[in-house]
Amino acid sequence: MIETAHPGANAAPSKSEAARATLARLLDAAVHVIRSKGYSAARVEDICAEAGLTKGAFFHHFASKEACAIAAAAHFAANADAVFDAAPYAGFADPRARVLGYVDFRKAILRGDLPQFTCLLGTMVQEAYDSHPAIRAACDRYIGEHAARVEADLAAAKAIYAPDATWNPSSAARFSQAVLQGAFILAKARHGPEAGAECLDHLRRYFEILLPEGATGTGRNP
Amino acid sequence: MIETAHPGANAAPSKSEAARATLARLLDAAVHVIRSKGYSAARVEDICAEAGLTKGAFFHHFASKEACAIAAAAHFAANADAVFDAAPYAGFADPRARVLGYVDFRKAILRGDLPQFTCLLGTMVQEAYDSHPAIRAACDRYIGEHAARVEADLAAAKAIYAPDATWNPSSAARFSQAVLQGAFILAKARHGPEAGAECLDHLRRYFEILLPEGATGTGRNP
DNA sequence: GCTATGATACCAACCAGTCGGTATGAACGC
DNA sequence: GCGTTCATACCGACTGGTTGGTATCATAGC
Numbered sequence: 001m002i003e004t005a006h007p008g009a010n011a012a013p014s015k016s017e018a019a020r021a022t023l024a025r026l027l028d029a030a031v032h033v034i035r036s037k038g039y040s041a042a043r044v045e046d047i048c049a050e051a052g053l054t055k056g057a058f059f060h061h062f063a064s065k066e067a068c069a070i071a072a073a074a075h076f077a078a079n080a081d082a083v084f085d086a087a088p089y090a091g092f093a094d095p096r097a098r099v100l101g102y103v104d105f106r107k108a109i110l111r112g113d114l115p116q117f118t119c120l121l122g123t124m125v126q127e128a129y130d131s132h133p134a135i136r137a138a139c140d141r142y143i144g145e146h147a148a149r150v151e152a153d154l155a156a157a158k159a160i161y162a163p164d165a166t167w168n169p170s171s172a173a174r175f176s177q178a179v180l181q182g183a184f185i186l187a188k189a190r191h192g193p194e195a196g197a198e199c200l201d202h203l204r205r206y207f208e209i210l211l212p213e214g215a216t217g218t219g220r221n222p
Numbered sequence: 223m224i225e226t227a228h229p230g231a232n233a234a235p236s237k238s239e240a241a242r243a244t245l246a247r248l249l250d251a252a253v254h255v256i257r258s259k260g261y262s263a264a265r266v267e268d269i270c271a272e273a274g275l276t277k278g279a280f281f282h283h284f285a286s287k288e289a290c291a292i293a294a295a296a297h298f299a300a301n302a303d304a305v306f307d308a309a310p311y312a313g314f315a316d317p318r319a320r321v322l323g324y325v326d327f328r329k330a331i332l333r334g335d336l337p338q339f340t341c342l343l344g345t346m347v348q349e350a351y352d353s354h355p356a357i358r359a360a361c362d363r364y365i366g367e368h369a370a371r372v373e374a375d376l377a378a379a380k381a382i383y384a385p386d387a388t389w390n391p392s393s394a395a396r397f398s399q400a401v402l403q404g405a406f407i408l409a410k411a412r413h414g415p416e417a418g419a420e421c422l423d424h425l426r427r428y429f430e431i432l433l434p435e436g437a438t439g440t441g442r443n444p
Numbered sequence: 445g446c447t448a449t450g451a452t453a454c455c456a457a458c459c460a461g462t463c464g465g466t467a468t469g470a471a472c473g474c
Numbered sequence: 475g476c477g478t479t480c481a482t483a484c485c486g487a488c489t490g491g492t493t494g495g496t497a498t499c500a501t502a503g504c
Contacts, residue, residue, distance in 0.1 A: 022450080038349030040262035044494060055495080056450045065494065114351065122407045126348045127260030129336065129410035140411040167427075174408060174417055175424040181407040182400030185344045188351035189362040195396055202397040205389075206428045240468095241483060266460060278485045281461065 023061050025051040030072040031079075035115040039069055039124045039135070069124060070138045076120040077142035083109075084149065095156035096211045100204060102150060106180060107200040110193035118188065122181040147173040154207075161211040172210065179203045245283050247273040252294040253301075257337040261291055261346050261357070291346060292360045298342040299364035305331075306371065317378035318433045322426060324372060328402060329422040332415035340410065344403040369395040376429075383433040394432065401425045 029050035033042045044065055048058050062068040084090065089101025110117050125139035151173035158169055183196035251272035255264045266287055270280050284290040306312065311323025332339050347361035373395035380391055405418035 037353050038260060038262055040260055041349060041353065043492085054451055056452070058450095059495065060449060121411075122404075123348050125407060125411045126345050127263060129413065131259050131263065136411065136413065140413075143408070143411055167424075171420045172424065175401075175421050178404030178408050178418075178421040179397075179401060180404065182402065182404030185347060185403040186365070186396060186400050189343075189347045189358065189365055191351065191358065191362075196400075198393045199397050199400040202389075202394065202428070206424070206431075209428075209431055244483080265458085276485050277461080278463095279483075282483060282485095287460065 022051070022053060022057055024075075026053065026058060026061055026068070027072050027075040030068050031076050031120050032115055034069065034072065035118055035120050035123055039127050039132075044068075066132055066134060069128075069132075069135055073121055073124065073135070073138040073142055077145065080146065081149075084146075094160075095153045096161055096213070098153040099150070099157050099207055099211065102153065103176070103200055103204045103207060107197050107204075110183075110187070110197050110200075114188055114191070114193075117193070118184045119181060122184060143177055147177050150176055157211050161213065165210065167210060172207075176203060176207075244273075244275060244279060246297075248275065248280060248283055248290070249294050249297040252290050253298050253342050254337055256291065256294065257340055257342050257345055261349050261354075266290075288354055288356060291350075291354075291357055295343060295346065295357070295360040295364055299367065302368065303371075306368075316382075317375045318383055318435070320375040321372070321379050321429055321433065324375065325398070325422055325426045325429065329419050329426075332405075332409070332419050332422075336410055336413070336415075339415070340406045341403060344406060365399055369399050372398055379433050383435065387432065389432060394429075398425060398429075 026047065029047045030042070033046045033050055036042075037046075044055060044058055047068070048054055051057075058068070062071065084102075084105075087101075087105045089098050089105050092098045092101055121139040121143050124135055125143075128135040128139075130136075147170075151169050154172050155169035158165065158167075179199055179202075183199040186199065187193045187196035189195075248269065251269045252264070255268045255272050258264075259268075266277060266280055269290070270276055273279075280290070284293065306324075306327075309323075309327045311320050311327050314320045314323055343361040343365050346357055347365075350357040350361075352358075369392075373391050376394050377391035380387065380389075401421055401424075405421040408421065409415045409418035411417075
């Protein structure tokens with residue numbers, strides 16, 4: 001899952017290729033287990049079993065379970081960045097199309113089992129926001145960084161399609177993340193992605209209205 | 223917290239007034255502790271300490287921690303029903319005003335510490351959806367029942383303000399719940415309610431657009 | 445050999461749930 | 475009224491399994 005051209009040509013030269021691979025396995029396993037049962041209920045041995053390793057490997061790479069969770073958050077965010085960079089909508093020239101393409105893409109990947117598409121960050125921050133400040137900070141950071149990517153397209157689209165509208169691209173980007181997080185919760189409650197998908201339909205319609213296609217440069221919205 | 227006219231004039235005659243009071247204390251404590259740290263991290267002794275009781279009392283009233291959580295979900299939902307029944311917007315004659323008043327009210331109660339306004343159901347279902355089916359079912363049920371209340375006003379408002387629009391009141395009501403749940407997650411990540419409040423501003427604007435005030439009976443929306 | 449890596453065995457703390465016990469008070473006979 | 479009886483309500487020490495973390499050992503790469 002981690003690709004390095006040449007061992008040694010890397011920023012962290014002290015880790016061998018094999019060690020990097022097991023670290024990645026541990027992180028992937030942590031992401032999966034925590035997405036399935038949450039941070040507290042995720043046992044270290046669950047993560048080790050999922051990775052096909054033992055606690056020796058785990059505590060060699062992480063100082064604690066909490067440190068693993070924080071590293072898993074970074075790993076998850078980096079993975080997500082790669083996925084969205086490679087998504088088809090990322091190449092659209094029109095920023096409005098990128099915004100709507102983003103929503104469509106997020107809807108399209110609501111497939112398979114719940115732990116495969118739900119958000120590690122939202123899951124962890126729910127339980128850890130008060131008792132584990134470092135986890136909360138990590139989740140806040142990576143959610144914010146992802147929102148900033150959406151914000152960039154939203155701001156570019158607004159400059160073209162609704163330059164005089166009063167809504168704030170930054171706030172709208174955070175709103176999109178809230179809708180996604182809420183969609184995941186509904187999907188979990190319903191035990192299926194359908195309820196989440198229809199939330200993204202509403203989000204798309206909202207963005208369509210915020211960025212009126214025909215009225216270039218007028219900005220009719222409040 | 224529980225008012226009964228005469229003991230014995232009640233539906234459940236077998237429980238004394240005092241026992242009902244301690245049960246309520248345990249449920250209030252469970253709601254608070256689980257909202258603070260999540261279901262898994264909430265220890266039975268935490269709940270007992272918060273209630274000023276001991277484990278003897280806890281396991282006298284609940285068969286298990288899971289049973290307590292399910293009872294707490296019902297308790298939380300009943301409390302919420304009472305709060306929203308008593309809210310000022312509930313008396314508005316115009317259903318559109320009730321819909322918008324609901325959003326405004328939800329924004330207004332984002333005050334104080336996070337465990338005081340976040341949703342027990344969304345918090346629990348995140349961790350328990352896979353490992354505790356009974357908890358998932360309870361959360362699904364009470365979220366759905368609350369959404370149904372919103373749906374009633376939305377449907378009435380749509381009949382007046384957007385009768386020909388294609389959007390679905392049931393789906394829009396679920397969307398409102400998703401936005402709320404997502405707003406709570408952002409508030410937790412940011413450690414403050416502001417990020418959640420601005421999400422409700424977007425939700426309000428969306429509902430304003432879905433229910434155009436001037437165009438009674440035309441239904442301009444997609 | 446020396447260091448990095450990972451396995452195995454182990455520990456101490458934790459925690460859901462149990463169990464024997466006490467207190468309160470209602471119901472009943474008388 | 476009064477003692478007897480019994481169920482409900484609650485207490486708190488205890489238990490047995492669990493779990494994060496540690497200590498130690500085996501192996502491989504340089």
